[in-house]
Amino acid sequence: MKKRFFSVILITLLTVACLGACDLDGRSAESELYPYIDFSREPVTITYMTIGDKPTNGRTEAVVAELNRILEKELNARLDVFYISWSDYLDNYNQTLNEDSVNIDLVGTGTDWLDAWPNVVNGNFRPLTEDMLQTYCPRTYAKVSEKEWEACRYKGMIYFIPENEFTQWTNHGFIYRGDIAEAAGLQGVNSWEDLTDYFAYVKENRPDMIPWDATGDNTVIALGYLMSKSDYVPIYEITTYGLWGAYQHDMTKITSPFYKGDELIEFATLMKQWGKMGVWRGDFAIAGDNEAEFYAGLSSVEQHHTQNYFNEIKPNVELSQIGSDAGFYWFGKESGNVLRNSILHGAMAVYSGSKNPEKALMVYDYIRNDETCYRLMCYGINGVQYELLEDGSIEKPNGYNPDKDSMTLNFWWGRRDEYELRDSGNAWDDYQELVKEYEKTAIDYPWDRYPFGAADINDRLRRINRVCARYLPEIVYGTYRQTPEEEVAEFREQLRLVGFELVTKELQKILDSH
Numbered sequence: 063m064k065k066r067f068f069s070v071i072l073i074t075l076l077t078v079a080c081l082g083a084c085d086l087d088g089r090s091a092e093s094e095l096y097p098y099i100d101f102s103r104e105p106v107t108i109t110y111m112t113i114g115d116k117p118t119n120g121r122t123e124a125v126v127a128e129l130n131r132i133l134e135k136e137l138n139a140r141l142d143v144f145y146i147s148w149s150d151y152l153d154n155y156n157q158t159l160n161e162d163s164v165n166i167d168l169v170g171t172g173t174d175w176l177d178a179w180p181n182v183v184n185g186n187f188r189p190l191t192e193d194m195l196q197t198y199c200p201r202t203y204a205k206v207s208e209k210e211w212e213a214c215r216y217k218g219m220i221y222f223i224p225e226n227e228f229t230q231w232t233n234h235g236f237i238y239r240g241d242i243a244e245a246a247g248l249q250g251v252n253s254w255e256d257l258t259d260y261f262a263y264v265k266e267n268r269p270d271m272i273p274w275d276a277t278g279d280n281t282v283i284a285l286g287y288l289m290s291k292s293d294y295v296p297i298y299e300i301t302t303y304g305l306w307g308a309y310q311h312d313m314t315k316i317t318s319p320f321y322k323g324d325e326l327i328e329f330a331t332l333m334k335q336w337g338k339m340g341v342w343r344g345d346f347a348i349a350g351d352n353e354a355e356f357y358a359g360l361s362s363v364e365q366h367h368t369q370n371y372f373n374e375i376k377p378n379v380e381l382s383q384i385g386s387d388a389g390f391y392w393f394g395k396e397s398g399n400v401l402r403n404s405i406l407h408g409a410m411a412v413y414s415g416s417k418n419p420e421k422a423l424m425v426y427d428y429i430r431n432d433e434t435c436y437r438l439m440c441y442g443i444n445g446v447q448y449e450l451l452e453d454g455s456i457e458k459p460n461g462y463n464p465d466k467d468s469m470t471l472n473f474w475w476g477r478r479d480e481y482e483l484r485d486s487g488n489a490w491d492d493y494q495e496l497v498k499e500y501e502k503t504a505i506d507y508p509w510d511r512y513p514f515g516a517a518d519i520n521d522r523l524r525r526i527n528r529v530c531a532r533y534l535p536e537i538v539y540g541t542y543r544q545t546p547e548e549e550v551a552e553f554r555e556q557l558r559l560v561g562f563e564l565v566t567k568e569l570q571k572i573l574d575s576h
Contacts, residue, residue, distance in 0.1 A: 174298035179515025189219035198423035213510035240387030278346030286393030299515035337540030398503030525560035
């Protein structure tokens with residue numbers, strides 16, 4: 063009798079506990095973190111804006127339908143996706159945000175590539191109070207430090223939710239073939255001088271190859287050279303060229319190696335030499351697809367960043383060119399000059415015109431912190447877009463066809479290392495070796511808490527960008543007719559005439575005031 067009595071008590075306690083964790087409608091305990099949700103009303107649709115070409119194969123819609131089954135049950139909400147195509151993406155992104163009639167709620171953004179600060183100044187993002195974040199975005203709020211929230215503020219108000227729980231390296235460099243480097247007598251490619259010797263060997267000994275089938279418009283290597291030959295730390299929020307920054311040995315002074323010093327002249331001289339060597343075609347109009355040519359053994363390098371090196375380019379080239387042993391020469395290697403990614407490289411904002419900002423924050427918080435939703439957003443449906451292996455890694459299912467089976471949600475604004483799945487096809491060992499190298503000298507991106515991108519300098523920047531678009535491709539590909547010294551001097555004079563020094567002073571004021 064006594065045993066039966068205690069059994070009844072135990073069952074009652076367990077029933078109460080279950081009811082506390084899961085309502086009668088089947089909602090999870092996590093959804094109870096949010097204020098009361100009225101399930102008697104129609105679900106609220108939250109529109110999420112991301113960068114990417116709108117998919118047409120129907121697979122993304124299937125993923126969103128799975129996601130919405132969860133969001134409807136937990137939050138009485140649905141997700142819709144608004145795509146900004148990669149073609150002229152920045153102009154179209156800004157134009158969309160400037161339209162009063164656009165119906166969006168969550169906006170993927172970034173301070174270093176998506177004009178996050180200018181859009182704050184233009185009034186396109188909603189300021190978020192700490193009370194609002196604590197109430198409607200509680201799990202994310204608790205995982206962002208006060209220092210990290212400070213990086214998201216403008217004039218005291220928070221405008222972004224940072225991607226502070228995700229590690230990635232997007233520093234650029236050249237991916238080369240280790241087998242060719244060895245044949246050239248090099249112990250890998252570890253400097254611009256090694257790279258020059260590598261190209262010279264290819265030109266002289268591999269007539270089937272072009273050293274680098276460049277298209278004549280990639281100018282990132284100019285910044286790569288300047289960071290390799292000094293301890294320059296660019297401000298990525300101001301132009302895509304990294305024109306302004308400071309040197310690690312004096313972080314109190316805004317300066318520019320594009321405007322002063324000998325390094326740009328040295329770079330221009332080297333590029334003229336590369337052009338004469340035949341590193342690229344004489345006519346860029348007939349350049350091919352260099353990445354495809356690299357896989358086919360028709361080009362000796364591919365220029366990209368760390369993420370693409372280990373998760374795509376190295377695995378692919380080693381499948382197509384057996385024994386190629388692809389390596390990565392990263393810009394800054396000689397000087398040990400490498401920066402960790404900004405936590406605002408990927409960030410989430412709430413659109414100023416959102417009709418449901420509180421619900422938008424709930425949806426973001428749920429997707430970022432619920433593992434099932436996270437996997438749907440980042441990987442798709444298990445068995446369709448990926449298969450989960452026993453060791454916890456993933457691979458593509460048998461018969462997977464990217465044209466028919468891929469999905470595109472591009473959730474680059476709230477990823478978390480804890481929930482990331484490792485693709486078994488990626489070159490993880492090589493990646494870990496690279497990270498060990500980086501960590502020896504890497505510094506945190508130092509400019510997050512300075513709202514340089516919010517300065518009232520846009521008119522001058524447009525003129526400066528036009529000057530750069532005119533001169534930097536000439537400098538990078540050695541197509542100028544005068545001497546390197548004359549070319550760089552002319553470039554710098556044109557920068558001066560459109561207000562380069564005035565912008566430098568404005569940036570210095572911001573640095574000094576913080």
